[in-house]
Structure formats: structure tokens, C-alpha cells
Amino acid sequence: MSIITLTTDFGLKDHSVAAVKGALYSELDEAKVVDISHLISPFNIIEAAFVIKNAYHNFPKGSVHVIGVDAEMTPENKHIAVALDGHYFVCANNGIMSLIASEIKPDKIVEINIHRALGTNFTVLDVFIKVAGHILRGGKLEVIGKPIEGLKQLKYIEPQVNSAENQIIGHVVYIDNFGNVISNIKKPFFESLVKGRNYVISARNIKFKTIYDTYSDAINFEMPVNKREEAGKKLALFNASGYLELALYKSNPKLTGSAASLLGLKVMDTITVNFLS
Incomplete structure (x- = not known):
């Protein structure tokens, strides 16, 4: 079964969540889409990391977890796809993955480089969905990005x-x-x-x-x-x-x-x- 989870700070009032789900089904109509949460506090990557870290391992191996929290691409906020613990994560390299992967080393990290081909300003709907579909169809991460070694680190919340x-x-x-x-x-x-x-x-x-x-x-x-x-x-x-x-x-x-x-x-x-x- 092809499972894609969604975690965002979009809320439930606007059209954004429905638009992302529609794009997912258009990209991969047999996918099973599961909401982890869309009520993350705006831009709160610590909150999002806690929720995802405690949820993802209950899903089957091979699931793809799309994270739309503080996801706009900037020179300091590149987009990445990460293979970790038998799962895949698509998100911004804003420190969230360092929190999710604090106890497990990622198997592979790539910096996504397909943005210009898509010409988008709605990252989660366009870029992240294309990447998730590519992964679930068995595509290699290197096709949609260049391998990188490390993640942006957030260490200040360790006890x-x-x-x-x-x-x-x-x-x-x-x-x-x-x-x-x-x-x-x-x-x-x-x-x-x-x-x-x-x-x-x-x-x-x-x-x-x-x-x-x-x-x-x-x-x-x-x-x-x-x-x-x-x-x-x-x-x-x-x-x-x-x-x-x-x-x-x-x-x-x-x-x-x-x-x-x-x-x-x-x-x-x-x-x-x-x-x-």
C-alpha cells in the first residue's frame, strides 16, 4: 500500500489542505493519504517534530511523510528528501529533521533540485507532492536531488x-x-x-x-x-x-x-x- 502522511500548519479553515490532497490523488491515484496534523502552530517546527517523531514509526516501512511547516524555500531553507528508519521524509531543511532524527542516523539525504522545472510558488502542493509520488513509484532520491551529508541542526532543546x-x-x-x-x-x-x-x-x-x-x-x-x-x-x-x-x-x-x-x-x-x- 502506498501511504503518504501530511503534517502542516495550514489549519482547516482554508483551501490549502484540500488542494494538497487533490494534487496527491492526481499524482498517484492509488495512494492512501493520512493526516497526522494540520493544526501545528504556525512555523512551529519543534511542535511539528514532536508530533511526527511520535507518529511516523507506527506506519508501514516505505511510507512517505510530507511536512509542510515553515516550508517556503529560501537561501537558508533548502528543500530535502530524507531516507530514515525505513521511511521517507520530504520537508525544508529548517532543523526539523535533526529533531526527528536525533536518535537515528539518516540513510540518505538529498537536496531537492526540481523547482525550476515545475515553476511553483506553492511548495508543498507542487514540489513535495511530485517528490512523494516519485518515491512511491520506486524512484531513486538522486533523480530529484543531489546527495548532501548533513542536516541543519537544532540542539538547544536537549535536556x-x-x-x-x-x-x-x-x-x-x-x-x-x-x-x-x-x-x-x-x-x-x-x-x-x-x-x-x-x-x-x-x-x-x-x-x-x-x-x-x-x-x-x-x-x-x-x-x-x-x-x-x-x-x-x-x-x-x-x-x-x-x-x-x-x-x-x-x-x-x-x-x-x-x-x-x-x-x-x-x-x-x-x-x-x-x-x-
């Missing part, structure tokens, strides 16, 4: 550890649909440093001393319902993708607030973990 190894300084990298705050601190990284010590997680003036396995583990279901601390309880856990997350139990951002709004956190804010002797 840092102090020299005494008693503090992790992480950052918020994503806020999900429930307003849960997701950091860049992954469970294996945390476990390599905790070494049986107690810890305090700090976000602004709020502290967490326990990391739960699931959201419901934070609730004492042995207590009568009217005495439980449920909706709105602050908690920390490692989420399904293995990232340290701060949440409110059963929060509703539109009605009662969320971890992001009540803790006053936004993307790139600091979350620290202090290990106690």
Missing part, C-alpha cells in the same frame, strides 16, 4: 545535566489537546540519573515529588467518590511516548483549565528535576 548530576534542566516541547505539558525529558534518561534517589520536579512555583505510571494511579479509588481528589489533581507521569509530562487529572482546557494554563507554562519554558541526596 541538560549539571556537573554534579543532581539536576536535569528540561524544557516544554509540546502542549497537547488536553493542555498537558510535555517535556523533553525521556524516561530512560531520567532513570539513568535517578539511581534510587528521591527527587523534586519543579515548574514555576509548583513541585511534584511522585511520578505515576498512569493518570488514574494518582487517584485513590479506595476512598468514597465524594472524598477523592480527582478532576484537577496535579500529577506527573511518563506518557505513552516515554516523555515526562505534567497534567491535571481529567482536565478540560475549555471549561476548567489545564496544566498549561493553571501552571502558566508554554513551549520552551523550563522544567527542572532535582535529585536529593
Whole structure:
């Protein structure tokens, strides 16, 4: 099956998403087109990288992932096609692939050079779709671009550890649909440093001393319902993708607030973990 995924910051109000899908089916009518997200915050490559990195590996090998976030070509923002982990990615070389490929080395990277032949000003619709169709028809990457060695790097969102190894300084990298705050601190990284010590997680003036396995583990279901601390309880856990997350139990951002709004956190804010002797 020929699968193409789409991730953009186009939103759902305008015609852009439909136009891209129409161009895809015109290019490759048997393709299966899957939306990862079109609600990425405008130009937010950190948010887009988080969403794609946690979604792409669930698709079959050979899938092509088209990324239309901060995708306009400039002298500093060339377009690339990347073979990585059995998948293909078509996007701008704006740093997003360095985040997606932070733990896996790409097998091949080419700088796309078919723009003049297409004469386009809608990159994702014209260039990226042609490249995706070429790949899914079995075409080689070298036909649509020249091989390059490296990706534009974004390194500033890696969590840092102090020299005494008693503090992790992480950052918020994503806020999900429930307003849960997701950091860049992954469970294996945390476990390599905790070494049986107690810890305090700090976000602004709020502290967490326990990391739960699931959201419901934070609730004492042995207590009568009217005495439980449920909706709105602050908690920390490692989420399904293995990232340290701060949440409110059963929060509703539109009605009662969320971890992001009540803790006053936004993307790139600091979350620290202090290990106690």
C-alpha cells in the first residue's frame, strides 16, 4: 500500500489542505493519504517534530511523510528528501529533521533540485507532492536531488545535566489537546540519573515529588467518590511516548483549565528535576 502522511500548519479553515490532497490523488491515484496534523502552530517546527517523531514509526516501512511547516524555500531553507528508519521524509531543511532524527542516523539525504522545472510558488502542493509520488513509484532520491551529508541542526532543546548530576534542566516541547505539558525529558534518561534517589520536579512555583505510571494511579479509588481528589489533581507521569509530562487529572482546557494554563507554562519554558541526596 502506498501511504503518504501530511503534517502542516495550514489549519482547516482554508483551501490549502484540500488542494494538497487533490494534487496527491492526481499524482498517484492509488495512494492512501493520512493526516497526522494540520493544526501545528504556525512555523512551529519543534511542535511539528514532536508530533511526527511520535507518529511516523507506527506506519508501514516505505511510507512517505510530507511536512509542510515553515516550508517556503529560501537561501537558508533548502528543500530535502530524507531516507530514515525505513521511511521517507520530504520537508525544508529548517532543523526539523535533526529533531526527528536525533536518535537515528539518516540513510540518505538529498537536496531537492526540481523547482525550476515545475515553476511553483506553492511548495508543498507542487514540489513535495511530485517528490512523494516519485518515491512511491520506486524512484531513486538522486533523480530529484543531489546527495548532501548533513542536516541543519537544532540542539538547544536537549535536556541538560549539571556537573554534579543532581539536576536535569528540561524544557516544554509540546502542549497537547488536553493542555498537558510535555517535556523533553525521556524516561530512560531520567532513570539513568535517578539511581534510587528521591527527587523534586519543579515548574514555576509548583513541585511534584511522585511520578505515576498512569493518570488514574494518582487517584485513590479506595476512598468514597465524594472524598477523592480527582478532576484537577496535579500529577506527573511518563506518557505513552516515554516523555515526562505534567497534567491535571481529567482536565478540560475549555471549561476548567489545564496544566498549561493553571501552571502558566508554554513551549520552551523550563522544567527542572532535582535529585536529593
